[in-house]
Amino acid sequence: MAVIEAGEYGMTFEEQLELLTNACVDLHTLPELREKLELGRPLRVKYGADPSAPDLHLGHSVPLRKLRQFQELGHQVVFIIGDFTGRIGDPSGRSKTRPMLTEEEIAANAQTYAEQVGRILDLSKCEIRYNSEWFGSMSASQMLEIATHYTVARMLERDDFALRLRDGVPITLIEMLYPLVQAYDSVAVEADIEIGGSDQLFNLLVGRDIMRAYGMTPQVVMTWPLLLGTDGKEKMSKSLGNYIGITEPPEEMYGKLMSIPDELMAQYYHLLLDMPRSQVEAMQRDLESGKLHPREAKANLARRIVSLYHGQDAAQRAAAEFDRVFAQRQKPTDMQPILLCADDINDGTIGIIELVVRAGFAKSNSEARRLIRQGAVRVQDRVIEDEMANIEVEEGAVLQVGKRRFGRITITRGDNEHGRKE
RNA sequence: GCAGGGGUGCCCGAGCGGUCAAAGGGAGCAGACUGUAAAUCUGCCGGCGAAUGCCUACGGGGGUUCGAAUCCUCCCCCCUGCACCA
Numbered sequence: 216m217a218v219i220e221a222g223e224y225g226m227t228f229e230e231q232l233e234l235l236t237n238a239c240v241d242l243h244t245l246p247e248l249r250e251k252l253e254l255g256r257p258l259r260v261k262y263g264a265d266p267s268a269p270d271l272h273l274g275h276s277v278p279l280r281k282l283r284q285f286q287e288l289g290h291q292v293v294f295i296i297g298d299f300t301g302r303i304g305d306p307s308g309r310s311k312t313r314p315m316l317t318e319e320e321i322a323a324n325a326q327t328y329a330e331q332v333g334r335i336l337d338l339s340k341c342e343i344r345y346n347s348e349w350f351g352s353m354s355a356s357q358m359l360e361i362a363t364h365y366t367v368a369r370m371l372e373r374d375d376f377a378l379r380l381r382d383g384v385p386i387t388l389i390e391m392l393y394p395l396v397q398a399y400d401s402v403a404v405e406a407d408i409e410i411g412g413s414d415q416l417f418n419l420l421v422g423r424d425i426m427r428a429y430g431m432t433p434q435v436v437m438t439w440p441l442l443l444g445t446d447g448k449e450k451m452s453k454s455l456g457n458y459i460g461i462t463e464p465p466e467e468m469y470g471k472l473m474s475i476p477d478e479l480m481a482q483y484y485h486l487l488l489d490m491p492r493s494q495v496e497a498m499q500r501d502l503e504s505g506k507l508h509p510r511e512a513k514a515n516l517a518r519r520i521v522s523l524y525h526g527q528d529a530a531q532r533a534a535a536e537f538d539r540v541f542a543q544r545q546k547p548t549d550m551q552p553i554l555l556c557a558d559d560i561n562d563g564t565i566g567i568i569e570l571v572v573r574a575g576f577a578k579s580n581s582e583a584r585r586l587i588r589q590g591a592v593r594v595q596d597r598v599i600e601d602e603m604a605n606i607e608v609e610e611g612a613v614l615q616v617g618k619r620r621f622g623r624i625t626i627t628r629g630d631n632e633h634g635r636k637e
Numbered sequence: 638g639c640a641g642g643g644g645u646g647c648c649c650g651a652g653c654g655g656u657c658a659a660a661g662g663g664a665g666c667a668g669a670c671u672g673u674a675a676a677u678c679u680g681c682c683g684g685c686g687a688a689u690g691c692c693u694a695c696g697g698g699g700g701u702u703c704g705a706a707u708c709c710u711c712c713c714c715c716c717u718g719c720a721c722c723a
Contacts, residue, residue, distance in 0.1 A: 446664095447675075456664090476675045510672045541673045582666085585681055589667045603687065617666075618673060 228252065231288055235281070236437070238485050238492075240413045243420065243436040251407050251435055259342075260285045261406035261434070263295045263397060263415075264332075266324045271331040272458040273520070274442040274451035277486045278410050279335040281439060284489075285408075286337055293342045293404050294332070296325050299350040300396055331461055334524060342404075349403045350396065361395050364428040365421065370394070373417045394418045398425035406434045413438040414450075442486055447476035465525040466547075469533035470619075472517035473541075477502075477509045480516055487520055546613060551575075552625040553614060560626075564605035567592065576616040591617050 226234070232252065236242060251258055262282055271279075282292045298321045325345075329338060350358075370391050371377055394417065401409055401422040409419050416438050423433035441450040444457025451458045459471045475483065481499055484490040490498075501507035514534060521530035539545045553574040559565055565573075568583045571592060577583035586592050587602045593615040594606050606612075612624045 470673075474673065477672095478675075480674095508672080509674075513672085513674075537673085577666095579684065580686085581684065582682085584686095586667065589681065591667050617668095 226288075233491075234284060234489075235288075237489055238277075238439055239437050240440050241416050241436065241438040243423065247433075248408070248435045248437075258285070258290045258407040259293050259405060260290050261293045261295060261401060261404055261409040262411065263297060263400065263409075264328060266296050266298055266321045266328065270453055270460060271328070271462075272451055272453065272460050273487060274412075274444075274458065276335060276461055277439045277442055278412060279332060280487075280489070281410055281437075283336050286340055291342060292336060292340065293344060293406065294336075295400050295404065296321075296328070296343065296345045297397070297400075298325070298345045299347040300393060334461060344404055346396070346400050346403070349399075361399050361425065362392065364425055365395055367391070394421045395425065398422040401434050402426055402429045402431060405431065408435040408437060410437045410439070412441050414441060440482070440486065443479055443482060445471055445475050445479075447479045461524055465521050465529040465533040466536055468521050468524065469517045469530070469537055472520060473513055473537060475513070477513070480509070480512055483516055483520070487523075488516070540619075546615075547621055550613065550621040550623040553622040554625050554627050555608060556627045560608050561605070563608055565608050567594070567599050567604045567606050568602060570594075570606055570614060571616060574614055574616070574622040576614075576620050576622070586616055 232249070236245075236248075242248065260282060262278060286292050298318075329343070332338065332341075373394070376391075397418050398421040400406075402425060406422070406426075409422055411419055416436070419434075419436040419438065423436060426433045443449065444451035445459065446457040449457060459468055463471075472483075481495050484498065485492065485495050498507065498512065502509060502512060517537075518530045518534050521533055525533075536547060540547050551574075553570070555565065555573065559569070559573070567587060568580050571577045571583035571586060572580060577586055583592075584602050587599060590598055590600060592599045593613075595612055596615075599606070608624060608626065610624060610626050614622045614624065
């Protein structure tokens with residue numbers, strides 16, 4: 216999974232700089248970065264992870280891929296797991312209380328996290344640190360001392376604090392302390408550089424101040440844009456459901472990538488495939504002039520991204536499958552089974568509503584009924600419009616709901632357990 | 638602690654005794670159109686039911702009423718201002 220193509224070694228200094236700063240939004244500061252790189256030693260590049268959300272998506276992959284590049288250039292990645300803060304819990308954001316995590320949960324999350332990160336980074340070369348290492352044994356007075364180095368006014372400069380204050384959304388004190396805690400991590404691990412998403416800019420900059428307060432050379436801060444989600448409107452996030460997980464199967468990933476709005480392609484090429492700006496612009500010109508069909512550009516994008524996580528063969532197969540189902544309107548080669556057993560079948564038939572629910576394509580009978588009324592349900596390519604219809608049960612018969620959900624009837628013998636929990 | 642303003646469906650938000658499963662928007666789903674894109678248009682969007690309908694739901698408990706999301710009461714939570722304060 217080469218992040219950097221041929222010629223990665225023996226890159227000139229300027230080439231390295233260009234690679235590392237590609238797509239970067241904030242850089243504090245370029246002269247300092249040069250200076251650090253010129254030291255000629257492996258730099259300590261810090262990245263913080265939140266152990267409460269172990270599911271990684273392509274949005275997370277942006278900084279992670281950047282870390283990978285640092286790694287390839289011989290630098291030391293320092294991965295911080297924020298277990299100390301995670302254990303405290305925090306009513307952060309709007310009104311949702313972030314759950315307190317137990318040690319076991321954090322350990323489990325960290326494990327899941329590591330597995331996923333390992334798909335992008337060479338974990339054997341990462342230094343993984345838990346911040347309870349230094350905070351766990353810290354005295355209250357040491358903790359308070361950290362707080363002497365920052366003012367409330369400066370904390371309120373942070374956009375989301377300012378907005379929440381204005382809108383009357385509560386801000387707890389612990390939230391104010393978080394940036395300091397994160398900043399102190401940089402002191403503890405002696406970070407040379409800290410990278411993150413652009414939403415982290417404030418926290419990363421606090422790190423610089425706190426390091427200075429502790430008599431250290433401030434870390435260089437670099438941030439990358441937050442990747443927009445598949446809806447093209449909001450940043451990619453699991454809770455908004457507009458994400459593409461890095462562990463998703465190739466077909467799924469490919470399909471989701473094909474469904475992004477065209478306007479998003481440039482960003483995805485730039486951030487997820489490291490295409491330099493000049494090339495992105497060239498591509499956009501070709502799209503505008505009609506020299507390049509958007510569909511082609513998107514298919515190429517999807518194939519290349521899927522390749523990163525599943526290899527070229529899988530990406531190729533996903534692409535072929537996609538064309539088969541959507542361009543040629545054929546059925547997918549693999550369909551999820553709809554398990555039915557003798558109990559479910561009356562005189563060789565099953566009610567269409569029950570079938571749709573059983574297949575998992577509707578959460579309730581009402582929903583199934585609606586789908587049928589709307590002409591979304593097909594059995595063996597025939598639209599079923601009568602919600603009372605009984606369907607002949609045949610092994611291998613295909614149920615389709617909407618454009619993309621397919622299931623294949625599979626008859627099982629023996630007692631039926633699914634669907635009737637009592 | 639005092640005063641005032643709030644808590645409504647997945648989210649935002651209107652309703653302020655019956656006509657409320659609750660306006661409107663967003664999200665979601667489906668249909669049309671397409672490049673499974675976006676945009677647009679149409680429909681759906683608590684559960685059970687073939688259906689008249691029934692059940693559950695407007696922070697929680699109790700009450701008034703023929704009838705409560707709407708009124709009273711207690712409790713919980715949030716916000717704002719004032720007071721208090723190391």
